[in-house]
Amino acid sequence: MTLTRTATEARLPVLEVFGPTIQGEGMMIGQKTMFVRTAGCDYRCAWCDSKFTWDGSERHLVRHLTPAEVLAEVCALGQDRFQHVTVSGGNPALIGEPMAEFIRLCHERELRVGLETQGSRWQDWFTEIDDLSISPKGPSSGMETDWDVLDDLVARLTSHGVHFSLKVVVFNAADLAFARAVFARYPHAEKYLQPGNEDVAAAGDISRRLLDKLAWLFEQVIADKAFNDVRVLPQLHALVWGNKRRK
Amino acid sequence: MTLTRTATEARLPVLEVFGPTIQGEGMMIGQKTMFVRTAGCDYRCAWCDSKFTWDGSERHLVRHLTPAEVLAEVCALGQDRFQHVTVSGGNPALIGEPMAEFIRLCHERELRVGLETQGSRWQDWFTEIDDLSISPKGPSSGMETDWDVLDDLVARLTSHGVHFSLKVVVFNAADLAFARAVFARYPHAEKYLQPGNEDVAAAGDISRRLLDKLAWLFEQVIADKAFNDVRVLPQLHALVWGNKRRK
Ligand code: SF4
Numbered sequence: 001m002t003l004t005r006t007a008t009e010a011r012l013p014v015l016e017v018f019g020p021t022i023q024g025e026g027m028m029i030g031q032k033t034m035f036v037r038t039a040g041c042d043y044r045c046a047w048c049d050s051k052f053t054w055d056g057s058e059r060h061l062v063r064h065l066t067p068a069e070v071l072a073e074v075c076a077l078g079q080d081r082f083q084h085v086t087v088s089g090g091n092p093a094l095i096g097e098p099m100a101e102f103i104r105l106c107h108e109r110e111l112r113v114g115l116e117t118q119g120s121r122w123q124d125w126f127t128e129i130d131d132l133s134i135s136p137k138g139p140s141s142g143m144e145t146d147w148d149v150l151d152d153l154v155a156r157l158t159s160h161g162v163h164f165s166l167k168v169v170v171f172n173a174a175d176l177a178f179a180r181a182v183f184a185r186y187p188h189a190e191k192y193l194q195p196g197n198e199d200v201a202a203a204g205d206i207s208r209r210l211l212d213k214l215a216w217l218f219e220q221v222i223a224d225k226a227f228n229d230v231r232v233l234p235q236l237h238a239l240v241w242g243n244k245r246r247k
Numbered sequence: 248m249t250l251t252r253t254a255t256e257a258r259l260p261v262l263e264v265f266g267p268t269i270q271g272e273g274m275m276i277g278q279k280t281m282f283v284r285t286a287g288c289d290y291r292c293a294w295c296d297s298k299f300t301w302d303g304s305e306r307h308l309v310r311h312l313t314p315a316e317v318l319a320e321v322c323a324l325g326q327d328r329f330q331h332v333t334v335s336g337g338n339p340a341l342i343g344e345p346m347a348e349f350i351r352l353c354h355e356r357e358l359r360v361g362l363e364t365q366g367s368r369w370q371d372w373f374t375e376i377d378d379l380s381i382s383p384k385g386p387s388s389g390m391e392t393d394w395d396v397l398d399d400l401v402a403r404l405t406s407h408g409v410h411f412s413l414k415v416v417v418f419n420a421a422d423l424a425f426a427r428a429v430f431a432r433y434p435h436a437e438k439y440l441q442p443g444n445e446d447v448a449a450a451g452d453i454s455r456r457l458l459d460k461l462a463w464l465f466e467q468v469i470a471d472k473a474f475n476d477v478r479v480l481p482q483l484h485a486l487v488w489g490n491k492r493r494k
């Protein structure tokens with residue numbers, strides 16, 4: 001039935017909407033923002049901190065909403081206390097036209113839109129994102145980067161003048177080598193490194209463990225001329241609130 | 248004697264040169280950088296974490312160096328492991344032509360230059376700074392902002408297209424009110440809030456105390472629509488290394 005088909009295609013698979021909160025990581029670190037988390041990912045990272053977006057455990061919580069419905073929910077929750085929206089996943093770049101429409105609606109409301117993806121897939125609406133964080137996954141994730149796709153993606157973002165960055169999460173020396181390769185390949189991109197969280201299920205205060213890992217990463221970066229042009233940032237939300245969800 | 252006079256005028260009062268390290272705060276948070284700390288300040292903030300730059304306790308350590316000598320020291324220490332230099336104080340905006348020359352020399356070496364000042368005083372070389380952090384001081388500091396000077400400074404930076412930001416350190420509700428006034432007065436500036444460090448002399452690990460203060464500031468910002476466009480950031484160096492000097 002055409003009506004149903006159209007209705008389904010024009011929807012976003014939304015797992016959670018929360019905020020206002022503080023963006024804890026990456027190029028917009030510290031920014032007050034609302035979050036929209038979409039369901040589904042084409043990767044299966046070993047250390048994924050959002051496995052519930054793709055492992056089936058929360059399939060019953062996924063709602064298929066129209067772009068206007070998502071924005072209405074964001075606005076109902078955020079009231080007048082935000083002007084920035086971050087779209088995260090999973091991989092929100094799996095979504096086509098409904099995401100383009102959501103971004104258009106946000107911009108009509110003069111909201112700024114940030115988005116986080118691993119860079120495995122291009123979407124034409126990337127050019128409309130205000131702050132696009134691309135996070136290729138290193139060896140510790142168990143995933144492999146498709147360099148042709150990433151080359152194409154970075155070239156298009158650059159030619160469109162999109163404000164984007166490359167962020168690599170680092171657990172070990174192999175990830176550092178991967179980061180060196182990524183950054184050498186795209187020397188003109190904004191570059192970020194982030195220490196990995198070794199236990200995304202631990203309860204309570206995990207700040208000292210995370211800060212020790214940050215100290216280690218600081219030392220690696222300080223010692224290595226390949227990282228002269230890099231910014232090293234922790235996950236502030238995990239330092240302040242631990243592994244808590246919707247924070 | 249003219250020769251001596253000229254030589255003195257062409258020098259910078261330098262208290263310390265250190266790095267490479269990680270910029271712990273503000274608009275360039277996480278950036279690998281060298282630091283040059285100048286001596287002397289026109290303020291006397293109650294909670295100043297660099298009192299040694301102006302209280303006389305380290306007067307014997309101040310060296311009057313030519314711009315070329317400062318750069319030589321930066322390069323000797325940083326070798327090939329940096330491409331960003333941060334000038335801090337004290338208030339480096341007390342220095343005129345020698346600072347302009349130092350910035351020129353840095354740019355000749357293709358180094359990017361960041362600078363931190365409270366905004367009490369204009370310098371023509373502000374327009375040459377790549378990342379200029381202006382940090383007006385709230386009531387808890389005991390200082391008063393000269394709004395005419397700050398208005399003029401922000402207007403000039405804006406008209407020159409300088410990449411600058413306004414950062415307010417927050418200890419209490421009065422500082423939050425001050426931040427609201429600053430940000431409302433300059434709505435188009437990049438805006439940062441930073442929790443104050445209540446004890447800049449404490450030894451050892453102070454991270455939990457600082458993170459609790461950050462959590463408090465997060466909650467204040469989340470609840471207040473005056474701060475929708477603001478970024479809230481801690482001092483990463485203090486989280487990782489405590490109150491240690493030259494880190
Ligand atoms: S790409 Fe992101 S959401 Fe997908 S599995 Fe990896 S970490 Fe998880």
Ligand code: SF4
Nearest residue numbers: 288290291292295337
């Ligand atoms: S302006 Fe900065 S250096 Fe000067 S007294 Fe205040 S905190 Fe210290």
